Amino acid sequence: MTVWAVARLRNQIQITLKATSLGFTVTDLTDDSRVLKISNARQYITKKAIENSAANLIPPGSVVLTTRVAVGKVGLTTQPIATNQDCTSFIPRKGLYSEFLAVWLLANRDLIKSLSRGIGIMGVRRIDLENLDIPLPPISEQKKNCRVFG
Numbered sequence: 001m002t003v004w005a006v007a008r009l010r011n012q013i014q015i016t017l018k019a020t021s022l023g024f025t026v027t028d029l030t031d032d033s034r035v036l037k038i039s040n041a042r043q044y045i046t047k048k049a050i051e052n053s054a055a056n057l058i059p060p061g062s063v064v065l066t067t068r069v070a071v072g073k074v075g076l077t078t079q080p081i082a083t084n085q086d087c088t089s090f091i092p093r094k095g096l097y098s099e100f101l102a103v104w105l106l107a108n109r110d111l112i113k114s115l116s117r118g119i120g121i122m123g124v125r126r127i128d129l130e131n132l133d134i135p136l137p138p139i140s141e142q143k144k145n146c147r148v149f150g
Contacts, residue, residue: 004137010130012096016056016089035102038064038075045082055082063090063102068123071116072109076102088129096134100142104134 050057057080058064066073068086076098083089092098105112112129116122137145 002137002141004135004141006133007136008130009132009134012093012134012136013101014091014093015126015130016058016062016091035099035106036073036075038077038079038081050082057082058089059091061092061098063092063098063105064088065090065105065112065129067112067129069121071113071122071124072106074102074106074109088124088126095136095139097139097142097146099146101134103146108132 045055049055058077060077060079062077064075064077064081064083064087066086067088070086077089090101092101111132112124115124115128117125
C-alpha cells in the first residue's frame with residue numbers, strides 16, 4: 001500500500017477572495033454532483049470594471065468552490081473569470097494538479113459543509129479551508145485518480 005504525503009491546503013494553493021457582485025455566480029454551478037468546467041457565465045464584468053474595483057480575474061486552471069449560501073459546488077476554470085462573493089477561488093501551486101484538487105474538494109463536500117457558520121446566510125471561513133489536510137500523491141497519480149473518479 002502506497003502512503004501519500006499530506007499537506008495543509010494553505011501551503012498548496014493561493015486563495016483568491018476578492019470578488020464582485022457581478023461575474024461568475026453560484027447559479028452558474030447548476031450541478032453539485034460533479035466538477036463542472038467553467039467556460040461561460042450568466043453575468044459578465046468588463047475589463048474596466050475589474051481595473052476599477054477589488055475584483056480579480058481568476059486564471060484558467062483554477063478551482064472555484066461555493067463557500068456561501070450553496071456551499072460545496074465545485075468548478076474548474078477554462079478561461080479567465082471573476083467570481084461573486086459566494087465563491088472562493090483556488091490557484092494550485094506546483095505539485096498540485098487542478099483537477100485533483102477539484103475532485104478532492106467535491107469528495108470532501110460534506111466535511112466542507114460541516115464547517116459552515118452563520119445566522120441566515122451560512123458560509124465557510126477562509127481559515128477553515130486553509131487548515132484542511134489534503135493528500136499529495138505524485139502528479140502522475142493525481143492525474144490517474146482524476147480519470148478514475150472525476
